[in-house]
Amino acid sequence: MADPETAQRLAAVCSSVEKIRGRLLNSPAGNDDILEEVLIAARSDGEIAGPVDVLHAVLQALGDAQGLYSYSDNGRTVDRGVHPAGIDRERPAEAVYLCPAARCARFWWPQGPVPVARCAISGEALRWDRL
Numbered sequence: 001m002a003d004p005e006t007a008q009r010l011a012a013v014c015s016s017v018e019k020i021r022g023r024l025l026n027s028p029a030g031n032d033d034i035l036e037e038v039l040i041a042a043r044s045d046g047e048i049a050g051p052v053d054v055l056h057a058v059l060q061a062l063g064d065a066q067g068l069y070s071y072s073d074n075g076r077t078v079d080r081g082v083h084p085a086g087i088d089r090e091r092p093a094e095a096v097y098l099c100p101a102a103r104c105a106r107f108w109w110p111q112g113p114v115p116v117a118r119c120a121i122s123g124e125a126l127r128w129d130r131l
């Protein structure tokens, strides 16, 4: 796993990759190369702190003062559309979902009838765990 700061920043990529991509594509540079670099590095377990730092700085330069942290949905549940998933209403309150590869610091609380969130880096559903 990356250092804690990189893992925090990566959590934003994991949860909000499409939002970040949209931001980059609508920027003056008009490309998402740096985001692709981050994804490639993360997927290949390469050196990731460097590309993540650059992405963070680019977002700040575009006017997102919090950089990648503006995109983190840690702890929040977003509506990802409705489809029948195995919903277990008896799930204990202390259950939490974590990044499947333990690559980033993302976490997600199961709330209501929404499908389990997926990691944008690996495409896998988040991994159930207990606090």
Ligand SMILES: [Zn+2]
Binding pocket: 011, 014, 099, 100, 103, 104, 106, 119, 120, 121
């Ligand atoms: Zn992840």
